[in-house]
Amino acid sequence: MADKKMVEAITSRDEDFAQWYTDIVKKADLIDYSSVKGCMIIRPYGYAIWENMQKILDGMFKETGHENVYMPMFIPESLLNKEKDHVQGFAPEVAWVTHGGSEKLPERLCVRPTSETLFCEHYSNIIQSHRDLPKLYNQWCSVVRWEKTTRPFLRSREFLWQEGHTVHATAEEAVEETERMLNIYADFCEKYLNMPVIKGKKTESDKFAGAEATYAIEALMHDGKALQAGTSHYFGDGFAKAFNITYTSKENKLEYVYETSWGVTTRLIGAVIMSHGDDNGLVLPPAVAPIQIVIIPVNQQKEGVLEKAYELKERLKGKFRVKVDDSNNSAGWKFSEYEMKGVPLRLEIGPKDIENDQCVIVRRDNREKSFVSLNELEENIEKLLKAFSDNIYRIAYENMQKRTYECTTMDEITQKLAENGDGFVHAMWCGEEACEDKVKEVTGVGSRCIPFEQKEISDKCVCCGKPAQHMVCWGKAY
Amino acid sequence: MADKKMVEAITSRDEDFAQWYTDIVKKADLIDYSSVKGCMIIRPYGYAIWENMQKILDGMFKETGHENVYMPMFIPESLLNKEKDHVQGFAPEVAWVTHGGSEKLPERLCVRPTSETLFCEHYSNIIQSHRDLPKLYNQWCSVVRWEKTTRPFLRSREFLWQEGHTVHATAEEAVEETERMLNIYADFCEKYLNMPVIKGKKTESDKFAGAEATYAIEALMHDGKALQAGTSHYFGDGFAKAFNITYTSKENKLEYVYETSWGVTTRLIGAVIMSHGDDNGLVLPPAVAPIQIVIIPVNQQKEGVLEKAYELKERLKGKFRVKVDDSNNSAGWKFSEYEMKGVPLRLEIGPKDIENDQCVIVRRDNREKSFVSLNELEENIEKLLKAFSDNIYRIAYENMQKRTYECTTMDEITQKLAENGDGFVHAMWCGEEACEDKVKEVTGVGSRCIPFEQKEISDKCVCCGKPAQHMVCWGKAY
Numbered sequence: 001m002a003d004k005k006m007v008e009a010i011t012s013r014d015e016d017f018a019q020w021y022t023d024i025v026k027k028a029d030l031i032d033y034s035s036v037k038g039c040m041i042i043r044p045y046g047y048a049i050w051e052n053m054q055k056i057l058d059g060m061f062k063e064t065g066h067e068n069v070y071m072p073m074f075i076p077e078s079l080l081n082k083e084k085d086h087v088q089g090f091a092p093e094v095a096w097v098t099h100g101g102s103e104k105l106p107e108r109l110c111v112r113p114t115s116e117t118l119f120c121e122h123y124s125n126i127i128q129s130h131r132d133l134p135k136l137y138n139q140w141c142s143v144v145r146w147e148k149t150t151r152p153f154l155r156s157r158e159f160l161w162q163e164g165h166t167v168h169a170t171a172e173e174a175v176e177e178t179e180r181m182l183n184i185y186a187d188f189c190e191k192y193l194n195m196p197v198i199k200g201k202k203t204e205s206d207k208f209a210g211a212e213a214t215y216a217i218e219a220l221m222h223d224g225k226a227l228q229a230g231t232s233h234y235f236g237d238g239f240a241k242a243f244n245i246t247y248t249s250k251e252n253k254l255e256y257v258y259e260t261s262w263g264v265t266t267r268l269i270g271a272v273i274m275s276h277g278d279d280n281g282l283v284l285p286p287a288v289a290p291i292q293i294v295i296i297p298v299n300q301q302k303e304g305v306l307e308k309a310y311e312l313k314e315r316l317k318g319k320f321r322v323k324v325d326d327s328n329n330s331a332g333w334k335f336s337e338y339e340m341k342g343v344p345l346r347l348e349i350g351p352k353d354i355e356n357d358q359c360v361i362v363r364r365d366n367r368e369k370s371f372v373s374l375n376e377l378e379e380n381i382e383k384l385l386k387a388f389s390d391n392i393y394r395i396a397y398e399n400m401q402k403r404t405y406e407c408t409t410m411d412e413i414t415q416k417l418a419e420n421g422d423g424f425v426h427a428m429w430c431g432e433e434a435c436e437d438k439v440k441e442v443t444g445v446g447s448r449c450i451p452f453e454q455k456e457i458s459d460k461c462v463c464c465g466k467p468a469q470h471m472v473c474w475g476k477a478y
Numbered sequence: 479m480a481d482k483k484m485v486e487a488i489t490s491r492d493e494d495f496a497q498w499y500t501d502i503v504k505k506a507d508l509i510d511y512s513s514v515k516g517c518m519i520i521r522p523y524g525y526a527i528w529e530n531m532q533k534i535l536d537g538m539f540k541e542t543g544h545e546n547v548y549m550p551m552f553i554p555e556s557l558l559n560k561e562k563d564h565v566q567g568f569a570p571e572v573a574w575v576t577h578g579g580s581e582k583l584p585e586r587l588c589v590r591p592t593s594e595t596l597f598c599e600h601y602s603n604i605i606q607s608h609r610d611l612p613k614l615y616n617q618w619c620s621v622v623r624w625e626k627t628t629r630p631f632l633r634s635r636e637f638l639w640q641e642g643h644t645v646h647a648t649a650e651e652a653v654e655e656t657e658r659m660l661n662i663y664a665d666f667c668e669k670y671l672n673m674p675v676i677k678g679k680k681t682e683s684d685k686f687a688g689a690e691a692t693y694a695i696e697a698l699m700h701d702g703k704a705l706q707a708g709t710s711h712y713f714g715d716g717f718a719k720a721f722n723i724t725y726t727s728k729e730n731k732l733e734y735v736y737e738t739s740w741g742v743t744t745r746l747i748g749a750v751i752m753s754h755g756d757d758n759g760l761v762l763p764p765a766v767a768p769i770q771i772v773i774i775p776v777n778q779q780k781e782g783v784l785e786k787a788y789e790l791k792e793r794l795k796g797k798f799r800v801k802v803d804d805s806n807n808s809a810g811w812k813f814s815e816y817e818m819k820g821v822p823l824r825l826e827i828g829p830k831d832i833e834n835d836q837c838v839i840v841r842r843d844n845r846e847k848s849f850v851s852l853n854e855l856e857e858n859i860e861k862l863l864k865a866f867s868d869n870i871y872r873i874a875y876e877n878m879q880k881r882t883y884e885c886t887t888m889d890e891i892t893q894k895l896a897e898n899g900d901g902f903v904h905a906m907w908c909g910e911e912a913c914e915d916k917v918k919e920v921t922g923v924g925s926r927c928i929p930f931e932q933k934e935i936s937d938k939c940v941c942c943g944k945p946a947q948h949m950v951c952w953g954k955a956y
Contacts, residue, residue, distance in 0.1 A: 032604065034599060035556075036553070036554060039550035039552060041549055041596075042547060044547055047545075067522035068522065069525050070520040070528075071519055072514040072518070073517075074517060095578050096576060097573045097575050097576075098576045099574040100624035101570045101572065101624045102570065111589070121512060144551070158550055
């Protein structure tokens, strides 16, 4: 019987964060596993989160002049080989197509791990003059990287993403674009995912294969581990030279173009889970929640209750994403179910409420309950959703603050992490890769980025004691 | 210099339809070729048409209760093999992944040619009870079929599509769904692509691999060839038995589910080109045109002209997709360029127009010119777009009527086609595959479908003279 159905409890977040995460992705119906190892099925509730993210991001891209295109999913081996750093970075983890039907292909094709090479080949065909520049293209697609160990959303052999690829007449314009897109990603994470991020530059050893510079936004998960949430790469004219992408300038000279690329992936869904979720399940930012308000009729067998619930849905659906659960499951089951699914607001309506022309609204983040007059429903929902977003941002921000440690010695790093748990370590660095490696080896935290917001914690490298060049943000990464 | 740039002429449609088509896809900037044989690059202007189609269709799917998901792009060979008709149909034309990085895979994976097997495996995991039914899933993705000869949009090794896969408790509900989706496709084609279609059932020999029945919509292109524009399949419980998808009924009995699948592809872009295009290029249905109105400032160096053009754009952009071309190209070049691109309306605004508080609007379909008062601009644009849609539908409909031949003998088929050119042949059929094959062999037209709208042209099979079972719509297919 439906009534006996229970929402199963999940592992406690503080007891076993990894298991808690795995429980949530399954029990909130975000994903399912399949017989395709390392790949996941994104179920309707998970996919709806991605669709909401896509819609907002796509709007931000188009507003800044970008256009969508679609490139083939296959890259001939010879094309992948054209830029040597790029192929070295990606070849070890690509899937190779060797046969079409029963015939062996004359040349192997890799399933795109990223599409720089395809975009470059296309750009070399379509760009002749300075009047053809800039080209600001983006595509939404799936890519494949043959990872050994995988986790839903965070690392899988196939994942969904968008990849922007742009071409500019000057280095200056390309750098500007790289920064613009990093800022768009940061704004998106903060405003719509309610997740604070650190903007910065990757160190040399951590750059994208073929890039001159890689910028990233880094977020801190509830457990103190860092998650790279988006990257934006400046290519200089490296790819242009490898693919011979030139244009005739206003002065009638042949010049190489300057390029960028930038991307975010379904990994952002993992970031949302690990930033905001709790022991009762998901907590979803209203901007991307598939359901913002679930209406639960209380004593729904009583006359007029279901009708009122439907009426409220009709009234709210133009402004909010709203659902009525009129199933025969118990109210208690429904409460747990939508807590698990992270629905921001639960609206309860029963015979007494109807009599008083009010309803009860319960927030998912702090379980605060309000009695709301039906005359002022929309305004109150808007206020509650705003307060909800602000509150989950604040919690995530405070977690990051609490878990950010300024350190001047290696011992201090080890000690802070041992005492307070994983987090961001801010410490100075001389710029030598040897020191970067040693910090990781000794303390366990790797360089996440060189934050744009610098602070001179000391004038010496935390590792070798030589003059420091940058403050680095270190952390354990997902 | 920009002024010298010319819009190159294309091959005449009636002289060489195939070359005309190829010219358009290139010169209207819809696609580009790449070094990936048989795959195409969909450029911004082409992709924007697809985005508009997606948006409308996705809305229609969601309105009828469907949800989007994402399945892996790979199918293990053993999974593809589970339903024997299905694998026989698809195995000869799939791309096989054999290596991940430098390692040989323990089992080959095919790149999905369609995802029935993945959906079935998933459904067998998530469906237990009648309360879990129906499941109405859809996905937007790309699929791969290793075709020998390819043409942009019409037949390529990789193409974009949507594939709906649904599961129902009863055969009746599944049949209903199959019909519902066919009707949605037909409505979409008629209302939004302004393209008349014939709804019907495929003959046994032309069914989807693994289906119990396949339904299709068939459209007639300007040259008289038929194009299958969408299909909807009823699977009965065949896949359910192969994949063991069962549910417990209300009566507590274990039952097999009934399934459907349905899809349309980027081929619809090809259909639009070949239904409406002319010797000046594309003619795009307003509902999917990336630009509905292009504003051309006339004598744009004169004071106030560009300002007025921008002002009109700002005014119109909330209601229509509108662009100002303020480039230095000549007005003549611009006229040709947007004719090539099939933009429905061209709005010209010059100093004289501004003085008279009016503008000139020219329709792409019939080049009709109207002087429109700026006070009544929006209403007039709406009327013109409506008249435009109606007119291109009428032209395509009349082409289909003119090219539909009712025939009672094989000789008559041959004669009508020779006299009037390719088209739909309506003729009776006994139901035997041998006759179906013979009609094709002798006259060149194959069975497109058994139209829902039947007419008893004669009581004898056009081929063998035995009692007829159905009127079949025959044609040469893209």
